[in-house]
Amino acid sequence: MQVKRIDAKSAELLDPGSAAWGRARSARVVLSPTPLAIQPTDYVRASWQGRPYGKVTSMRVGALHNGRDIFFRLAWEDGAADSKIADINEFVDAAAVLFPVAPDAPLIGMGTQGKPVNAWFWRADWERPKNVTAEGMGTTKRREDPALASKSKHARGRWSVVLSRSLVANGGPAGTVSLSPGAAWKIAFAVWQGGNQERAGIKAFSPDWQELQIEA
Amino acid sequence: MVGQQVDRQLAFVFDLNKCLGCQTCTIACKTLWTDQPAMEYMWWNIVNTMPGRGTPRDRDQMGGGFDAEGNARPGVLPRGRDFGEAWDFNYDEVFYGGKGQSVYLHPRRPGADGAGEAPDWGPNWDEDQGAGEYPNSYYFYLPTICMHCTEPACLAACPRGAISKRQEDGIVLIDEDRCDGYRFCMEACPYKRIYFNPQRFISQKCVMCFARLEQGVAPACVRQCPGRVRHFGYLDDEEGDVFKLVNVWKVALPLHPEFGTEPNVYYVPPLAPPRFDENGDIDEENPRIPTEYLRSLFGPAVDGALATLKQEMEKARNGGQSELMDVLIAYRWQDMFTPFVQDPGELERPPVKS
16 A cells, blocks of 8 residues: 655645545455454354444545655445444444554454554544554553544545544654654554444454555 | 452342332432433432333343353343433423423423433333232332342453452452443343443443442442341351341342342342232232242242241241341341441541542
8 A cells, every 4th residue: 555645734635525635546445344253252252143243345545644644544335424422322433544563463453462553543423533552452542642633524425534643653652653754564444333333343354464655 | 251259259138028119229329429420311229110121121131141051141232211311301491481380390301312202211110010900919129239240241241351350359340441431241231230421431330339348338328228128248257147148048039040140139039918819818828929920030049038038027926036037127227237337427538539
């Protein structure tokens, strides 16, 4: 996946409807349900046995940077936006991009002890995305991160979400990935279909790390 | 299942023959723990009329707990309206709107979608309905709280390890900093005693007033009960009421033992007067509360418990001594929750944290 460098203001690139996104080469990312067997508790496995999840099967991803901030535009089909928890049995749509922090951190299981991963987590009912660090399943820590931003819209049965952060980790919590122009890194994606009560490890994800080439 | 062995276990015995459904326990808990915004609908302690649908509505059919082999059983996530929402009332209209003579005060469902809509359920909606036909109608009250189970299904279900069982006293607690609001615990709890706080995005439940216990004070629901229904203490304290009722006399039983979580709230099952037969004569053979119904709640051990209760009542009635009746009557109030007999009013109040 190419992250093109573009001379544009961050506010412009944060807008999923901006014309600038026409210059990004977007790619289709195939998603699949996370394996039931690796869900962390008997209860989660028993309650989702035979119940379909990971309902979003693919997304289009574009990526741009302006030398200071990096932007990912995620777009996927979703007939109904679940963007508000109106009842206590409801969940909202969400999406995340995940990076290895240790170069050999495993994707499945979200890292492992000593090999952390970092996610930028967008949820439809939040003003700002959150910064998530993890060293294995059940260890995730969600934190506020002033360097993270997002803008989203749902129109014509489709979510378009731009997630952005400064390339360097500065200002983020410990364990935030540091990216730089000219470097290659890895990335993965996940989507939760709120209307299907998807949350935690019950989600659709890209089962392999994708190569990320950040243009110098 | 987790199989954690705790050093000691705190437990409750609720005597259903004495509970009068006054909800003082409910309000004691409410004012102490759930009076914050977004907790309006929460009743960590609730008293329901049985037979009845419970809180949340039809909770016994919502799954959760473990099957006979110890496998997790899937459960349902209740809706707000199943628990019973906190209603709004038309106070303005009746008291200040000049319609005091034409409009009566009535509840409305909260929220934009419920505005104006009449509620069709509440936390104690079927109060005093019970079952049976006159003159054989019957009901009794069933107070429930978090059961602080020996095998907590909530703890086993949480993918974040946010729920723990304290080693020193077996209290089951949700760590609000670890909790991410996934609500698997709510589904897994077969007693449906966990609530979701949509504002803080965490699950919350009875904490057994652990902060009081640490000062030697009994839980608020126990201490406030005007009917002397609630016995409380360490399950292994051979001098304590709980041990005597559960282990010596075996008249205190877990609710729905088949849920497999080994709850630590025990119930003295309700005795009932005899039925009237079709001629209007007293039918001594059949109690008005069908024993089959009580078996469905407390398991087959209920027969023995009821027999012991009757026998000991008879003994006392005939002028004999019954240690069991003395315990249940609770002549000395503080014996009910020894050693947690500290009067909270005599404690120095800690400074309020900001």
